Amino acid sequence: MSVKIGQIGLGAWGRNLLRTFYNLPEARPVLGCDVDTAQLSRISGAFPGVNWTRDYSELISDPGLDAVVIATPPADHFQLASRAIEAGKDVFVEKPLALNLDDGRKLVELARKNERILMVGHIMEYHPASLKLKEYISSGKLGRVYYLYSSRVNLGKVRDIENSLWSFAPHDISMIMFLLDKIPVSVTSTGASYLQKNIEDVTFLTLHFDDKTMAHIHVSWLDPHKERKLTVVGSKMMAVFDDTESTEKIRLYDKGVDTKLDYSTYGEYLSLRAGDILIPRINSTEPLMAECAHFIECVKSRKQSISDGRDGLRVLTVLTAAQKSMERGGAPVEIKFDL
Ligand SMILES: NC(=O)c1ccc[n+]([C@@H]2O[C@H](COP(=O)([O-])OP(=O)(O)OC[C@H]3O[C@@H](n4cnc5c(N)ncnc54)[C@H](O)[C@@H]3O)[C@@H](O)[C@H]2O)c1
Structure with missing residues (x-):
């Protein structure tokens, strides 16, 4: 029924x-x-x-x-x-x-x-490209995730109650926590209001995780570009998810820096690796x-x-801490999740 x-x-x-x-x-x-x-x-x-x-x-x-x-x-x-x-x-x-x-x-x-x-x-937790990225991360294909950064900017609808952090960043925060399957331990955030008093048009925030993984998010409705992009830098591979691309949404780069042993000196040296780029086929279901x-x-x-009330609360906890950091001029704010 x-x-x-x-x-x-x-x-x-x-x-x-x-x-x-x-x-x-x-x-x-x-x-x-x-x-x-x-x-x-x-x-x-x-x-x-x-x-x-x-x-x-x-x-x-x-x-x-x-x-x-x-x-x-x-x-x-x-x-x-x-x-x-x-x-x-x-x-x-x-x-x-x-x-x-x-x-x-x-x-x-x-x-x-x-x-x-x-x-x-x-x-974003239902987007086929997020599911593909999550599969790459959890299977270890990317190696250890070092850091991520995303941008969700355009010249778009200017809200008059919630700022750009509360309006746009729930997408990025929920997606990043979904991909990494963990909650950040602290956040730093800065933003500025140009068009209306006390409603930040642009916000830059950085989430810090307990294993040194870092995620930077840039959101704005006052920007010349329309960008919906997430880059994930791992120890083995790097991935870019560009949601403005119609079909080729993910590019997987076999790029990185390896530590190698120099047999003549028995010392270690860093060697750059720039291999193939893979564009995986992504299921075309509308998110x-x-x-x-x-x-x-x-x-x-x-x-x-998957995105139940607790998940909503996790995102709300990060948003609240980010707002506090913004009000304190970008000072780090600890994130404690309790229900
Ligand atoms: N998932 C996404 O990608 C996405 C994209 C845009 C907006 N959103 C979310 O969707 C929600 C709505 O955003 P929007 O852009 O459609 O806003 P909007 O302002 O275009 O539309 C909101 C509508 O709600 C009506 N409304 C307000 N209070 C009401 C009430 N008490 N009873 C009945 N109607 C009421 C308004 O008249 C208006 O038509 C927001 O929470 C926003 O964050 C999600």
Whole structure:
């Protein structure tokens, strides 16, 4: 039987979510909600069979719905998600889970207590290229991961509540923790506001892991380039994931520096290695489709999602520490994850 869905928030990203759920055979969006009539009239003709409302309370209390999808700006995530869980619905909430740790913890606890599925839209954990990279890292193909760096920049939608850190970096933070399968121990972060007071348009943050692995993230909506790129430097190989490429998203470089023994002096020397470049074939599944299908599968099987509430909380913990570091002029802030 298909999962009956109600969705709150039908803006730029919400429309993509609705279209994707609408096209999944196991899901059936039956009610869409947006406070803005213009958003409703813009899409209402495109989804036959879906009813529309401007009142989210009507949607949340609808006994015919199994699950609620939340794609409003993050300031509303906590209130809407907690009300939906309390009404007995499974919840998919867009990233970030909430705008502070207390709210995030309450949501995770509420979902646990009510035995509801709580999934956060960390889409990069469902991207076929991330899955391929994770396979390379966990199989040891890249060797020891020394460091990573990513950029998610463009000249794009300027937010007026959350800054570039909270708006964009959840993607990179969730992807990096997913790839390495660990949580950073500290973070340093700097950012600057140019367009609006106290809303940083650009953020540079560095995550430090206990084994000296380092991950640098650059996010901005005020940049001449559109870049979605992650570079992973390992002891054996290096990889670049470029999400703006249509098909050749990953390049694997057989490049590195080896330590060799010099038999004439019995000393060691460093030798550069620049071998082949491999472009692996990546499964062409649309990441959003994979993410939405995973939510439906979790609702049906009652299994925890890969990006469940705890995963949302891990990202929230890093964001909170990064924000604190930014407010302290880039001083390192320790990360402690407790639930
Ligand atoms: N996964 C991704 O790649 C991705 C990309 C963009 C945005 N997002 C996330 O999606 C969410 C929405 O972003 P967006 O760009 O679509 O924003 P948006 O501002 O374009 O749309 C938000 C919509 O929510 C509606 N809304 C706000 N409060 C409401 C309420 N209480 N009840 C009903 N409707 C309400 C607004 O009227 C608006 O139409 C954010 O959490 C954002 O971080 C994710």
